[in-house]
Amino acid sequence: MGRLDSKVAIVTGGARGLGAAAVKALAQDGCAVLVCDVLDEAGKATVDALAAEGYRVQYQSLDVRDAGQWAQAVDAALGAWGRLDILVNNAGINNPIDIEAATAEQFQAILDVNVIGTFLGIKAVLPAMRNSPSGSIINVASNSTAMVLPATSIYGASKAAVANLSKSTAVHCALKGDNIRVNSVHPGAHETEMLANPQVQAMPQVKALIDAVPMGRMGRPEEFGKLVAFLASDDASYITASEHFIDGGLTSVSFADPSRQAR
Numbered sequence: 001m002g003r004l005d006s007k008v009a010i011v012t013g014g015a016r017g018l019g020a021a022a023v024k025a026l027a028q029d030g031c032a033v034l035v036c037d038v039l040d041e042a043g044k045a046t047v048d049a050l051a052a053e054g055y056r057v058q059y060q061s062l063d064v065r066d067a068g069q070w071a072q073a074v075d076a077a078l079g080a081w082g083r084l085d086i087l088v089n090n091a092g093i094n095n096p097i098d099i100e101a102a103t104a105e106q107f108q109a110i111l112d113v114n115v116i117g118t119f120l121g122i123k124a125v126l127p128a129m130r131n132s133p134s135g136s137i138i139n140v141a142s143n144s145t146a147m148v149l150p151a152t153s154i155y156g157a158s159k160a161a162v163a164n165l166s167k168s169t170a171v172h173c174a175l176k177g178d179n180i181r182v183n184s185v186h187p188g189a190h191e192t193e194m195l196a197n198p199q200v201q202a203m204p205q206v207k208a209l210i211d212a213v214p215m216g217r218m219g220r221p222e223e224f225g226k227l228v229a230f231l232a233s234d235d236a237s238y239i240t241a242s243e244h245f246i247d248g249g250l251t252s253v254s255f256a257d258p259s260r261q262a263r
């Protein structure tokens with residue numbers, strides 16, 4: 001018996017990467033998952049692979065910037081499984097550009113997906129989630145809320161907004177007496193498609209970042225998935241308005257310790 005057996009989740013940006021890992025971890029715990037993305041082909045392939053393993057998953061096309069599409073996604077989850085307990089606001093974009101080079105249009109484009117998309121998702125699910133015995137909203141931020149690089153200037157600002165929005169939503173729900181917890185997850189560099197390649201990991205900038213991680217490696221998507229599944233579950237019943245860093249300790253150091261043994 002899985003700890004999420006009776007529960008239903010929506011995961012945005014679930015077609016690939018960390019979102020797909022979250023989908024799998026939730027499904028492995030027994031959850032039914034509506035996988036949402038703008039990459040319809042990849043999203044359907046992710047769902048087909050998991051359905052072939054016997055998991056309860058469906059695909060729904062969703063651009064998180066569109067309130068109307070959010071309403072359709074909530075209807076799809078309720079139509080398929082009759083309830084909604086979990087939202088993982090994972091869809092996100094980055095544009096590695098420094099503050100002087102960035103334009104207002106580039107900043108706005110990032111805010112539209114990362115912040116407004118998260119906001120629209122929260123608003124769309126709350127009415128249905130109030131009928132759940134224990135709702136959980138997990139917003140994916142980044143460890144760039146706590147450590148900055150020139151290339152994360154506008155992305156980091158958007159993720160700091162996501163973290164703050166998570167806390168205010170958590171307090172809003174708790175004070176209203178809703179049984180809905182809201183938390184943010186802050187990943188460091190993870191081995192998604194782009195970074196899994198050993199040649200990419202050997203590039204000087206990427207290597208320097210990995211070398212600075214006290215644990216000496218990047219995160220694995222399944223490790224991120226397990227954190228999401230824990231926060232979604234009743235095992236996390238007293239955890240709300242919290243930031244959860246998953247970055248091998250990187251945000252706690254400002255230098256790579258030369259005494260660390262090579263691994």
Ligand code: NAD
Nearest residue numbers: 013017018037038063064090091092142187188189190192
């Ligand atoms: P990714 O690019 O592989 O996946 C992001 C997904 O979001 C894609 O499937 C994409 O199609 C989807 N998406 C983009 N815009 C969308 C929109 N408007 N509507 C719906 N879906 C949309 O990236 P990832 O590495 O898996 O990142 C997932 C989340 O984790 C993001 O929020 C990212 O900012 C965050 N994050 C990732 C890392 C990392 O190392 N991978 C580190 C810190 C934070």
